[in-house]
Amino acid sequence: xxxxxxxxxxxxxxxxxxxxxxxxxxxxxxxxxxxxxxxxxxxxxxxxxxxxxxxxxxxxxxxxxxxxxxxxxxxxxxxxxxxxxxxxxxxxxxxxxxxxxxxxxxxxxxxxxxxxxxxxxxxxxxxxxxxxxxxxxxxxxxxxxxxxxxxxxxxxxxxxxxxxxxxxxxxxxxxxxxxxxxxxxxxxxxxxxxxxxxxxxxxxxxxxxxxxxxxxxxxxxxxxxxxxxxxxxxxxxxxxxxxxxxxxxxxxxxxxxxxxxxxxxxxxxxxxxxxxxxxxxxxxxxx
Amino acid sequence: xxxxxxxxxxxxxxxxxxxxxxxxxxxxxxxxxxxxxxxxxxxxxxxxxxxxxxxxxxxxxxxxxxxxxxxxxxxxxxxxxxxxxxxxxxxxxxxxxxxxxxxxxxxxxxxxxxxxxxxxxxxxxxxxxxxxxxxxxxxxxxxxxxxxxxxxxxxxxxxxxxxxxxxxxxxxxxxxxxxxxxxxxxxxxxxxxxxxxxxxxxxxxxxxxxxxxxxxxxxxxxxxxxxxxxxxxxxxxxxxxxxxxxxxxxxxxxxxxxxxxxxxxxxxxxxxxxxxxxxxxxxxxxxxxxxxxxxxxxxxxxxxxxxxxxxxxxxxxxxxxxxxxxxxxxxxxxxxxxxxxxxxxxxxxxxxxxxxxxxxxxxxxxxxxxxxxxxxxxxxxxxxxxxxxxxxxxxxxxxxxxxxxxxxxxxxxxxxxxxxxxxxxxxxxxxxx
Numbered sequence: 001x002x003x004x005x006x007x008x009x010x011x012x013x014x015x016x017x018x019x020x021x022x023x024x025x026x027x028x029x030x031x032x033x034x035x036x037x038x039x040x041x042x043x044x045x046x047x048x049x050x051x052x053x054x055x056x057x058x059x060x061x062x063x064x065x066x067x068x069x070x071x072x073x074x075x076x077x078x079x080x081x082x083x084x085x086x087x088x089x090x091x092x093x094x095x096x097x098x099x100x101x102x103x104x105x106x107x108x109x110x111x112x113x114x115x116x117x118x119x120x121x122x123x124x125x126x127x128x129x130x131x132x133x134x135x136x137x138x139x140x141x142x143x144x145x146x147x148x149x150x151x152x153x154x155x156x157x158x159x160x161x162x163x164x165x166x167x168x169x170x171x172x173x174x175x176x177x178x179x180x181x182x183x184x185x186x187x188x189x190x191x192x193x194x195x196x197x198x199x200x201x202x203x204x205x206x207x208x209x210x211x212x213x214x215x216x217x218x219x220x221x222x223x224x225x226x227x228x229x230x231x232x233x234x235x236x237x238x239x240x241x242x243x244x245x246x247x248x249x250x251x252x253x254x255x256x257x258x259x260x261x262x263x264x265x266x267x268x269x270x271x272x273x274x275x276x277x278x279x280x281x282x283x284x285x286x287x
Numbered sequence: 288x289x290x291x292x293x294x295x296x297x298x299x300x301x302x303x304x305x306x307x308x309x310x311x312x313x314x315x316x317x318x319x320x321x322x323x324x325x326x327x328x329x330x331x332x333x334x335x336x337x338x339x340x341x342x343x344x345x346x347x348x349x350x351x352x353x354x355x356x357x358x359x360x361x362x363x364x365x366x367x368x369x370x371x372x373x374x375x376x377x378x379x380x381x382x383x384x385x386x387x388x389x390x391x392x393x394x395x396x397x398x399x400x401x402x403x404x405x406x407x408x409x410x411x412x413x414x415x416x417x418x419x420x421x422x423x424x425x426x427x428x429x430x431x432x433x434x435x436x437x438x439x440x441x442x443x444x445x446x447x448x449x450x451x452x453x454x455x456x457x458x459x460x461x462x463x464x465x466x467x468x469x470x471x472x473x474x475x476x477x478x479x480x481x482x483x484x485x486x487x488x489x490x491x492x493x494x495x496x497x498x499x500x501x502x503x504x505x506x507x508x509x510x511x512x513x514x515x516x517x518x519x520x521x522x523x524x525x526x527x528x529x530x531x532x533x534x535x536x537x538x539x540x541x542x543x544x545x546x547x548x549x550x551x552x553x554x555x556x557x558x559x560x561x562x563x564x565x566x567x568x569x570x571x572x573x574x575x576x577x578x579x580x581x582x583x584x585x586x587x588x589x590x591x592x593x594x595x596x597x598x599x600x601x602x603x604x605x606x607x608x609x610x611x612x613x614x615x616x617x618x619x620x621x622x623x624x625x626x627x628x629x630x631x632x633x634x635x636x637x638x639x640x641x642x643x644x645x646x647x648x649x650x651x652x653x654x655x656x657x658x659x660x661x662x663x664x665x666x667x668x669x670x671x672x673x674x675x676x677x678x679x680x681x682x683x684x685x686x687x688x689x690x691x692x693x694x695x696x697x698x699x700x701x702x703x704x705x706x707x708x709x710x711x712x713x714x715x716x717x718x719x720x
Binding site for chain 2: 078112142156158262265270273
């Protein structure tokens with residue numbers, strides 16, 4: 001019957017669509033590895049040069065460099081995709097500076113939340129936003145565990161803005177502007193594997209200096225930006241309660257149920273409706 | 288049939304007659320200047336201005352949305368709550384077309400119409416909320432399928448479900464226009480559309496809950512659990528049916544003259560039946576809530592401000608209406624049942640707003656309270672829907688009986704004798720009508 005095969009095709013089509021719902025980004029694509037940045041918070045002097053160069057590179061308004069960082073924890077914003085915060089901590093000098101920007105997760109919640117693939121985990125590692133695809137539903141903002149994507153609420157043609165890990169520069173063979181311009185060399189750029197190696201080397205060379213944890217190695221399934229610290233990470237503004245499960249996993253079970261329901265339910269419903277019909281053979285016309 | 292045949296030669300005349308009829312139907316029926324119409328005109332008029340401002344200046348101009356609260360009233364109420372309220376359509380089509388419980392047949396059309404309009408208008412509200420609505424076709428036309436997104440599923444299901452509901456409802460349009468052959472064809476599609484519609488509903492009612500699964504850590508533990516999708520699905524059953532009860536009560540007042548006497552007589556019985564299902568599903572829902580609560584080891588949260596909200600929701604707005612339904616059934620008191628359904632609906636609003644807004648970032652310094660303009664636009668959507676609903680009910684056989692000619696085409700008996708040979712395929716067609 002035509003109608004049935006139509007339903008079937010439709011069901012199968014949507015079923016297969018949903019079944020592919022796993023993120024390919026789970027593993028690096030053959031031959032390429034995710035690029036990564038290691039931030040050593042023990043080296044950062046808080047000059048905020050990275051904020052400045054970030055603004056220049058991305059045509060953002062110039063950040064107010066005279067701002068007193070004391071007692072003020074800033075979040076990234078539409079105008080500032082990268083911010084440096086000052087935390088008081090029990091280290092020499094009594095303060096720790098931490099740069100904050102998009103973490104470029106290995107399996108980003110934002111990208112798996114995006115129904116148009118506007119938010120994309122590139123095979124090189126950066127998570128980028130593509131305006132020609134985005135419909136502005138802001139599900140990426142709801143999903144991101146770090147609250148990074150920002151939306152232009154006061155524009156009729158709003159964009160989602162956040163750190164792109166200088167994706168265009170990477171394409172040209174350069175490295176992210178902030179990394180290149182850090183006078184304290186607190187940031188290092190390379191493949192994620194290299195950065196993890198470097199982090200481990202630093203910890204093993206100076207075991208008393210660092211806490212023995214690389215933030216981002218396992219958090220939310222691993223992030224593209226990795227951090228070293230001399231004090232426990234929760235003391236310098238990191239969320240340590242996010243777990244190691246990649247965020248797309250939280251909706252995966254639901255999405256796996258979709259093709260099952262899409263194919264079994266219609267069959268079941270059709271069977272029931274047939275069964276009830278035989279019971280009501282003498283049914284009068286339904287008005 | 289004869290009529291159709293004789294009129295075939297002069298198609299031109301037929302067409303002219305149709306246009307005349309259609310234009311006549313466009314005119315308002317009844318008094319134009321009434322208090323209700325006045326209020327509706329003001330609300331919709333101002334609403335259109337607000338919507339214009341929203342598209343010229345951006346969402347920030349009319350809403351209190353912020354980087355911390357990307358979703359507000361338009362998603363939390365218009366879409367998430369509205370779709371739960373529209374759940375009556377899939378539950379009733381299941382009972383009438385799949386289980387073939389004839390008792391509910393008199394209200395099937397009005398419920399499907401309500402469901403259809405709810406989706407059309409709430410999907411419309413979604414377009415208002417989208418920052419870049421001109422890209423809304425992207426996930427549909429296939430230039431970029433974000434298949435790992437729950438939102439992708441929800442978007443597709445909204446679209447397909449609207450289509451299914453429209454097909455389920457379309458015989459009424461054909462009857463209104465007097466298109467006999469088309470009516471027959473559309474009627475034959477009903478069962479397929481119903482089966483498809485129920486399947487889609489199961490998935491997107493729960494899918495709306497699944498949207499929040501990745502907001503782990505942002506939603507208060509009393510509301511976040513991996514079972515949100517199932518809780519949303521189960522609660523959509525009694526939410527939808529409570530809406531049917533309430534809507535039926537109002538319709539009986541407003542459209543008194545269009546309701547068939549037979550329907551009138553059956554009304555109380557129908558309400559009682561629906562109340563019974565409400566009470567049952569609410570009990571199941573409560574049971575699941577308790578399980579989730581205990582498994583989540585949520586005791587410490589109870590004696591906190593959020594805990595009181597939780598208790599208000601679960602005890603005050605689920606358990607109590609559930610008991611009221613049972614009491615109303617025992618005493619056969621329609622007013623208690625209506626009261627229970629109103630409480631239930633408030634409870635659903637509360638629950639959906641809790642998940643999407645109130646318990647969302649409950650511990651953040653920033654808070655979201657909807658701007659009056661957001662509330663106004665929401666009312667605009669609701670009033671626009673009511674006006675369209677009224678227009679349709681006053682013209683098509685929704686509450687009133689279908690025309691005589693449409694009745695003739697339903698006898699299952701007559702065709703069933705034919706189909707002993709060609710069983711399966713033929714049955715598919717006939718059952719539908």
